[in-house]
Every structure is written in structure tokens, then in C-alpha cells.
Amino acid sequence: MFGKFVTYLVLSLLIYGRALGQDGSFAATVDKDKLTLGDQLEITFSLNGTGSGNGFQPPSFNDFLTLSGPNQSTNMQFINGSMSSSVSYSYILQPRAEGKFTIGPAFINYGGKKLQTQPITIVVTKGAPQQAQQKGGSSNNQDISKQIGDDLFLKVSVDKTHAVQGEQITATYKIYTRINVVNYTLSKVPSLTGFWSEDLEVPKQIQLTNETVNGKQYRVGVLKKVALFPQRSGTLEIDPMEVTCVVQVQTRRRSNDIFDQFFNDPFFGNVSNINYKVRNESVKISVSPLPAADVPANFNGAVGVFTMNTWLDKQQTKTNEPVTLKVKISGRGNLKLLEAPGITVSPDIEKYDPKISDNIANQGDLVGGSRTFEYLMIPRHPGQQKIPAFTFPYYDIEKKKYVSLTSPEFQLDVQKGNELVTTGATGISKEDIKLLGEDIRFIKSENLSLSPRGESFFASPAFFVLSVSPLVAFVGFVFYTRRREKVLGDIVGLRNRRARKMAQQRLAIARKFLHAQKKEEFYTEISRALWGYIGDKLGISPADLSTDSVRSALTARGVSEESLTKFLSTIEQCEFARFAPSSDSLKLDAFYTETLELISGLEDHLS
Amino acid sequence: MSKLWFALLVLLPFAAMGQEASLQFEQANGLYRSGSYEKAAELYEQILKNGYESPALYYNLGNAYFKVQNIPAAILSYERAKRLAPHDEDILYNLRLANLRVVDKIEPLPQLFVFEWWGSFVTLLPSARWSIVGIVALWLAVIGGAMYWVVRGELARRIAFLISAMMLILTSVAFVSGMQRYHAEQNAASAIVFAQSVSVKSAPDAQSTDLFVIHEGVKVDVLDTVGDWKKVRLADGKEGWVMISSIQLI
Numbered sequence: 001m002f003g004k005f006v007t008y009l010v011l012s013l014l015i016y017g018r019a020l021g022q023d024g025s026f027a028a029t030v031d032k033d034k035l036t037l038g039d040q041l042e043i044t045f046s047l048n049g050t051g052s053g054n055g056f057q058p059p060s061f062n063d064f065l066t067l068s069g070p071n072q073s074t075n076m077q078f079i080n081g082s083m084s085s086s087v088s089y090s091y092i093l094q095p096r097a098e099g100k101f102t103i104g105p106a107f108i109n110y111g112g113k114k115l116q117t118q119p120i121t122i123v124v125t126k127g128a129p130q131q132a133q134q135k136g137g138s139s140n141n142q143d144i145s146k147q148i149g150d151d152l153f154l155k156v157s158v159d160k161t162h163a164v165q166g167e168q169i170t171a172t173y174k175i176y177t178r179i180n181v182v183n184y185t186l187s188k189v190p191s192l193t194g195f196w197s198e199d200l201e202v203p204k205q206i207q208l209t210n211e212t213v214n215g216k217q218y219r220v221g222v223l224k225k226v227a228l229f230p231q232r233s234g235t236l237e238i239d240p241m242e243v244t245c246v247v248q249v250q251t252r253r254r255s256n257d258i259f260d261q262f263f264n265d266p267f268f269g270n271v272s273n274i275n276y277k278v279r280n281e282s283v284k285i286s287v288s289p290l291p292a293a294d295v296p297a298n299f300n301g302a303v304g305v306f307t308m309n310t311w312l313d314k315q316q317t318k319t320n321e322p323v324t325l326k327v328k329i330s331g332r333g334n335l336k337l338l339e340a341p342g343i344t345v346s347p348d349i350e351k352y353d354p355k356i357s358d359n360i361a362n363q364g365d366l367v368g369g370s371r372t373f374e375y376l377m378i379p380r381h382p383g384q385q386k387i388p389a390f391t392f393p394y395y396d397i398e399k400k401k402y403v404s405l406t407s408p409e410f411q412l413d414v415q416k417g418n419e420l421v422t423t424g425a426t427g428i429s430k431e432d433i434k435l436l437g438e439d440i441r442f443i444k445s446e447n448l449s450l451s452p453r454g455e456s457f458f459a460s461p462a463f464f465v466l467s468v469s470p471l472v473a474f475v476g477f478v479f480y481t482r483r484r485e486k487v488l489g490d491i492v493g494l495r496n497r498r499a500r501k502m503a504q505q506r507l508a509i510a511r512k513f514l515h516a517q518k519k520e521e522f523y524t525e526i527s528r529a530l531w532g533y534i535g536d537k538l539g540i541s542p543a544d545l546s547t548d549s550v551r552s553a554l555t556a557r558g559v560s561e562e563s564l565t566k567f568l569s570t571i572e573q574c575e576f577a578r579f580a581p582s583s584d585s586l587k588l589d590a591f592y593t594e595t596l597e598l599i600s601g602l603e604d605h606l607s
Numbered sequence: 608m609s610k611l612w613f614a615l616l617v618l619l620p621f622a623a624m625g626q627e628a629s630l631q632f633e634q635a636n637g638l639y640r641s642g643s644y645e646k647a648a649e650l651y652e653q654i655l656k657n658g659y660e661s662p663a664l665y666y667n668l669g670n671a672y673f674k675v676q677n678i679p680a681a682i683l684s685y686e687r688a689k690r691l692a693p694h695d696e697d698i699l700y701n702l703r704l705a706n707l708r709v710v711d712k713i714e715p716l717p718q719l720f721v722f723e724w725w726g727s728f729v730t731l732l733p734s735a736r737w738s739i740v741g742i743v744a745l746w747l748a749v750i751g752g753a754m755y756w757v758v759r760g761e762l763a764r765r766i767a768f769l770i771s772a773m774m775l776i777l778t779s780v781a782f783v784s785g786m787q788r789y790h791a792e793q794n795a796a797s798a799i800v801f802a803q804s805v806s807v808k809s810a811p812d813a814q815s816t817d818l819f820v821i822h823e824g825v826k827v828d829v830l831d832t833v834g835d836w837k838k839v840r841l842a843d844g845k846e847g848w849v850m851i852s853s854i855q856l857i
Contacts (some may be wrong), residue, residue, distance in 0.1 A: 347820050348804050381710060381822055383803035440674075440701040443639050443667040450628050450659040457735035458789040466742045467782075470749040477753050 002345070024049035026108050026115035034123045037098050038187075039275075040067065043116055045106045046088035053115070056089055059104035064093035095124040150216075151178040154223075154280040154362045156242055157447070164288050166303030166334055167397055170200070170365045173241050173280065176211070176218040180248040182273055188242035194232055194287075196337060198367050200225040204475045227367045229303075229334040233289035242279040249274055261281040264485075287361040296393035296397075296404050300344055304333015304368075308405040311388065312412065319382050321415035325375040327354070327407070329392060332368030335360065341392040341407075348381040349412075379414040386411050499536035503529045503599050514588050522588060526595050530571055533599060547571070559605050570598055630658045636667060642799065644674040662692035669701060670735045679823040679855075683799040686857045690792060693730035709824035713714045715842035719774075727853065729784045734792055737785030743780050748774035771798065795856035808849030811836030818847040 011540070024047065031042040041064070047053045058070060069091030076085045083468050095101070100123050106115040152175070159170045175184070206221035225242065230236055249272060313324045329338055340354045354373035361369040379385055387410040396403045457463050507528030513522035536546050538553040547568060554564050573591070635650035648671035654664060669684030685702035692698060718726070732740065751771025755764055806817040811833040821827070821841070830846070831838035837854060840846045 070741060108747060171763070254720045346804070346806065346817070348822075355851045381804050385804070435707060438704060440670055440704050441697045443636055444697065445636055448632050448636075448663055449660070450632065450661045450664060453655065453658045453660040456733070456738075456789055456792060458738040458785045463738050463742070467738070467745060472744075474749045474752055477749075478756065606674040607725060 053110035306331035330370035421577035503533035734789035741781035744777040798854040802853035
């Protein structure tokens with residue numbers, strides 16, 4: 001320390017000397033040239049002279065991280081009417097790696113000259129628990145850490161080491177000290193992976209309490225308090241926090257120099273402030289998962305103890321006038337992780353994403369308060385709308401089971417607003433839009449005939465009568481024509497049908513004559529029967545009847561030559577016998593039978 | 608000729624009452640012209656209640672409702688007018704205008720062209736006209752048949768047979784069309800939504816899931832009835848159940 005001081009003194013004297021000696025001096029100074037990784041270094045380039053310079057060009061600080069700078073400061077003095085000024089540019093640097101580095105010269109234009117600084121060599125060593133000791137004091141490092149030993153340590157305490165996923169764990173970082181701590185900075189904040197963390201409030205001014213650990217009394221201060229919500233199950237680690245403390249230690253000097261001993265007295269400030277890093281041991285938390293059974297369908301990971309309140313700001317509204325549905329979930333738990341409960345409303349109501357506002361009111365160390373979701377809803381169509389009940393499920397940390405909070409159902413009476421009903425823009429053609437402005441066509445004032453309602457000619461009795469009557473008429477017509485035909489019509493057909501009957505009648509007469517032994521009449525009647533029969537059958541009129549015409553007609557009908565010959569010979573016999581002298585009755589009898597056989601044979605052929 | 612005969616036959620008993628209704632109709636039209644649409648609508652409704660109808664009556668009633676911004680009632684009346692006179696330009700135009708005021712825009716499903724043709728063919732004439740056409744054609748068919756029976760010449764017989772056959776086909780077409788039209792006229796297979804907004808349910812039960820929401824003025828086809836519930840189908844093919852109170856049959 002003393003050495004450093006001397007160095008500074010010499011250096012500054014030199015600079016001063018140069019400043020005095022020449023008009024305008026430009027120099028670089030560092031607050032230390034040996035440092036550890038993680039330490040900070042301040043380098044200052046100062047220009048002393050009677051005027052100001054320009055075009056300051058800093059060296060490159062490639063091996064360092066520029067934490068701050070350039071910070072420019074100007075100082076002016078008037079001494080005996082002459083002005084002197086000093087301009088300084090300072091940077092705060094942090095080494096990137098260990099080793100020996102040279103900071104190159106800086107340049108500035110001053111009074112037409114370009115001034116430059118001397119390069120500075122910096123030695124960076126690996127981080128030791130402490131350093132900052134200057135030359136000659138390095139042998140003290142271990143001493144100091146030994147000296148501090150367990151007089152200063154950091155400890156994290158948790159309220160529980162077993163928790164379910166999402167349950168709050170409070171971690172308290174405390175510093176225990178038996179020595180003077182002038183200042184401290186949290187140099188490494190725990191990353192707390194696996195947790196969602198929420199800093200709990202600790203007094204700005206550390207309040208120290210006394211605590212006895214292992215028989216030693218410590219002053220204890222709470223540095224940090226965190227509420228942790230484990231986000232996954234398994235073993236999670238609360239990783240250590242690192243605090244850099246500036247502690248006051250008495251520098252013990254080995255030398256027995258009276259002068260030194262004198263200055264060893266704290267009164268003379270022979271106490272040095274050193275940086276001392278402390279870190280706590282990490283703590284393991286075992287997190288068990290939430291029960292897998294009976295998980296509500298829309299469970300979103302809310303864990304804690306909650307209540308839900310819902311309000312609809314009005315029960316009556318008009319179309320396109322918004323209503324607000326507020327859902328307030330209050331209690332304790334991982335409030336900031338709460339997701340908005342899913343609310344489904346009818347498509348007639350336009351629902352927007354909720355506005356979320358939190359009111360965190362921690363109850364001691366327990367994170368709690370309320371989270372409010374404000375749903376803006378705009379009914380687009382009139383009618384009795386309802387906002388159905390919805391549920392907010394959470395895992396109740398006290399009851400150790402899932403609980404679903406259910407909202408009431410809201411009725412919303414939507415009146416028709418003044419504005420034109422919004423027509424869904426889809427599906428309207430340009431033509432339709434044009435039509436929308438048109439007026440309807442005027443009422444009809446012509447052809448005002450009215451008809452009784454619900455009656456149609458179709459299926460009426462008249463209809464059935466009119467549609468069945470043509471069929472009846474047709475059937476009637478057919479019958480009528482048939483009849484007429486019978487009466488007037490077809491003589492040929494009639495004769496044909498009657499031929500046999502007539503022949504039989506004539507034969508019956510002939511038979512009478514046979515019995516009466518009237519030979520001449522008998523033959524006449526037989527002849528008539530035959531001629532008549534054949535005439536009727538073949539449709540030949542009596543005038544045209546002759547042996548030749550019968551022969552050709554019968555041949556045409558396909559009657560055999562034998563039958564034809566028999567027929568013709570019978571007729572011939574008749575003619576001949578009529579006028580021949582008497583013959584006996586036996587012969588007549590046989591002739592009669594022959595004729596009967598002939599007719600029935602012809603009947604088979606001709607019918 | 609036969610139409611006149613039919614008109615006489617059917618209308619004669621109502622002639623006296625019809626006189627009064629016609630007067631009322633004129634009176635209502637007068638009210639409409641003077642701008643008192645609500646009163647005109649009331650009077651038109653009165654005529655309907657007395658048991659009369661005509662496309663013009665429904666059309667004018669629809670106009671009156673349209674003027675007082677009662678769109679679903681206007682659409683219902685136009686649809687009823689259209690049912691009686693499916694090809695009336697004025698009815699179709701005003702119905703289209705009224706439908707533009709309906710919130711829901713429903714894209715109708717495309718129909719097979721054959722059905723579309725048949726549909727527009729059937730609606731060419733009301734059932735009464737179809738039956739007259741059928742009856743006349745039937746008479747002609749019978750006369751043709753009689754000619755066929757009677758005439759002797761080969762060509763004349765052929766012509767008579769051809770006429771008779773063609774008329775018989777026309778008769779069956781006319782009667783089938785008439786039957787379809789009659790069915791459509793008598794049984795309201797469609798309805799108009801009157802409730803301002805209706806949640807169409809998946810089942811005839813108030814507790815069942817909401818499928819979709821339709822609004823006043825939408826035309827639906829009624830497919831089935833269970834208690835107070837009607838199964839309806841939208842023009843785009845969506846189906847569901849609504850309370851009977853929320854719709855009015857055309």
C-alpha cells in the first residue's frame with residue numbers, strides 16, 4: 001500500500017514536473033497495474049496545459065472490456081492571471097483474460113502538436129479470493145483469507161426442502177460476519193434454473209441481528225430473499241450467490257519497525273480495505289410433481305390458494321357498445337404465472353384478449369395478491385346473450401388436491417343500437433353492396449285477385465273428377481264401339497261364327513224329311529246346308545257360290561284334296577239323287593251320316 | 608276454357624266474401640301508399656286471417672314489413688309470395704334486397720344441374736295450373752286413343768297413336784310436377800328465423816352443444832320435428848336443432 005502510494009507520488013510529481021516544464025503535457029495513469037480477473041481498472045489520460053486539446057484518440061483496449069468511458073472532466077484554474085486547464089479522459093476497464101497486457105499510447109492534438117502518452121503494462125493474474133495488495137503485500141493474501149476464515153460467510157436458508165411443483169419456497173441469503181464489512185456487492189446472482197423466482201422485499205439498509213453459530217457470535221444481515229416456485233419436478237439446486245465484500249482488515253506488518261508499528265494502529269488507518277469474495281453452499285430441493293389423478297381439463301399450472309370473483313359491468317347494453325367482464329383471482333401462489341381462464345362466448349360477441357393487471361400484496365414472505373383479467377366484449381348482434389360459466393382450476397396447496405372455481409353465468413340483454421347492423425363483410429358482392437342502398441320495388445296494385453288460402457285445384461274433388469272422367473270416357477267409348485260392331489259390323493265374321501250353327505239347323509230339317517221319307521226335300525235341305533256352310537265359312541256370297549269358287553277357296557285354305565273331292569262329290573250326289581227315281585231309306589240314312597262327318601271334318605280344318 | 612270453368616266452380620261460393628276481401632286489399636294498398644306501413648301491414652294480415660291469399664298480397668305485406676324494418680317478417684312474406692309465384696321478378700328482387708339486411712351470409716350449396724332444371728321447371732306453374740295442363744293433356748290423349756280406335760287409314764292411325772302417346776307423357780309430367788308443387792305449397796318445408804339470434808344445437812335438447820349461431824331473417828329448411836324442436840338445414844348444408852318458437856314456417 002505504501003509502495004503504491006510512493007509510486008503514485010513519484011509518477012504524479014513527474015507529470016507535474018513535465019506539466020510545468022513544458023507547455024502542455026499528456027499522460028496516462030492507471031489506478032493499479034496488477035489486478036485479478038474480474039477486477040476493475042481505471043485508466044486516465046490527462047492533458048495539462050493552458051489551452052484545450054482536440055482530436056483525442058484513445059488506444060485500443062482489445063484485451064479489456066470497457067465498462068465505462070470515456071468520461072471527460074475538465075478543470076480550469078486561474079493563477080496570477082494565467083489560466084491553466086486540465087482535461088482528463090478516463091475509462092473503467094475489466095480484463096478479459098489473465099496475462100500481461102500493454103495499453104498502447106493515446107494521442108491528442110494540442111497547440112499544433114500531437115502529444116502521446118506512454119504505453120502502460122498491466123499484469124492480470126488469476127482471481128484469488130482477494131488481491132488488491134500491492135507489491136510487497138502479496139504474501140498477505142493467504143494470511144488475510146486465513147485471518148478472515150469463518151469470520152465472514154454467506155448462507156442460504158430455505159423454509160422447506162421438499163415441495164410440490166409450483167409451491168412457494170422462500171430462500172433467504174444471509175451474511176454472517178464478525179468483522180467490519182464496509183461495503184458489499186452481489187457479484188454473482190444465482191441463476192436459479194428450474195425456478196420461477198420473485199424477489200421479496202428486504203430492508204434497503206441491512207439490519208443486523210446477532211446470532212450465535214458454533215459458539216461464536218455473529219452479526220447477521222439478510223442480503224436477499226427470494227420466493228421460488230419450482231417449475232419442474234426432480235431435484236433442483238439453488239445455486240450459490242457470490243458477494244464481494246469490502247472488509248476492513250488490519251494489515252499486520254512483520255517488520256518491527258517502530259514507524260510501522262506506530263501506523264499499525266487502526267487510528268492511523270492502518271487498516272486496509274480489501275475485497276473479499278464469499279459464496280454460499282448450494283442447497284438442493286426435491287420437488288415432487290403434482291398428482292396426476294383428477295387433473296381438471298383446463299388446468300394451467302396454477303398452484304396456491306385462490307378465490308375468484310367475477311363481475312360484468314352491465315347487464316344491458318346496445319349492439320357495438322362494449323361490456324367488460326372482470327375476473328379477479330386473489331390469494332397466494334404463483335400469481336404472475338396465472339393464465340387467463342378460457343371464456344367462450346357466443347360468436348355474436350366479439351371478445352378481446354384480457355387486459356391483465358396485478359396487485360401484488362405479499363403476506364409476509366408468501367407471494368400473493370390478486371391478478372385481474374379484464375375481458376372487453378362487444379356484442380355485435382341484438383338478443384339475449386349469455387356468457388356461460390367458466391372454471392378456473394388450481395392445485396390447492398393446503399388441501400393438497402385440485403380445486404375448480406366456477407364463475408356464475410351472466411345474462412346480457414343486448415338491444416339494437418342505433419347504427420346500421422353490421423353486415424359481415426364476407427360474401428357480399430359488389431353488386432349486392434350497390435343493391436343495399438336501393439329501395440324495394442313498389443307494391444303491386446294490379447291483378448289483386450285473391451284466392452281462398454290453402455286450397456289448390458290439385459287434389460280437389462273437381463280435379464279428380466276431371467282427371468278420372470277421360471279414362472272413364474275412353475273405357476265407355478271402347479265398349480260402345482264393340483257393341484256397335486256387333487250390331488252393324490262385320491258380316492263376314494258373323495257368318496263365319498254362325499256357319500256351323502246354320503248347317504246344323506238345316507241338317508236338323510233334313511232329318512225331319514228323312515223320317516217323313518220325303519226324299520226330294522231331304523236332298524234339297526242337305527244341299528243347302530252344305531252350300532250354306534261352305535259359303536259362310538269361306539265368306540263367299542251366295543251369288544258367287546259355285547263348284548269352282550269353292551274349290552279354289554278351299555285349296556287356298558290348305559284343305560286336303562281328299563276332303564275337297566269328298567265335299568264336291570257329296571254335293572254332286574245330292575243334285576243327282578234329288579231328281580233320280582226313288583231309292584231306299586237305308587241309303588238316305590247313310591248319306592245323312594256321311595254329310596255330318598264331312599261338315600265336322602271341314603270344321604276342324606276351317607275354324 | 609277449362610280454367611274459367613274451374614275458377615267458377617271453385618270461386619263461386621266465395622264470391623260474396625271475396626268482394627269484401629278485395630275491398631280490404633285496396634284499402635290496405637291505399638294505406639301503404641300514404642305511408643302508414645304499420646296499419647297497411649295489419650290490414651294485409653287481416654285479409655290473410657280471413658283465409659285469402661295471393662302472391663300480390665304477400666308481396667305487398669312483405670313491402671310493408673320491410674318499410675318498418677321488420678326484416679324477418681318481410682322475408683317471410685316474400686318467401687310466401689315466392690312460393691305462390693316463384694318466377695315473379697318483383698318478389699325476387701325485393702326478397703334479395705331484404706336478404707341483404709340479414710346478418711348471416713350463407714353460401715348455398717351447388718345443386719346438380721339436372722335437379723336445378725327440374726326444380727325451376729316444376730316451379731314454372733302453380734299446382735292448379737299444372738293440374739289443368741295435365742287434365743287437358745289427358746283429354747287429348749283419350750281423344751287420340753279414340754281416333755286410333757276408329758280411323759281406318761294407316762297414316763291417320765299412326766298420327767292418332769303418336770298424339771295420344773305424347774299427350775299421355777305430358778299428362779304424367781304435369782301431374783308429377785303438380786304433385787310436387789302441391790306438396791311444396793301445402794307443407795311448409797322451410798322457415799325463417801325470427802329470434803334475433805339463435806344457437807343451433809346438436810340435439811333437440813337445451814343442454815346440448817351449440818353448433819353455430821344464426822340470426823333473424825335466415826331461411827332454413829325444416830327436416831324433422833321432435834317435441835318443441837325442429838331440425839333445420841341451412842342453405843350451405845349445416846344442420847342442427849332449434850326451438851320451434853325461434854322460427855316461423857313459410
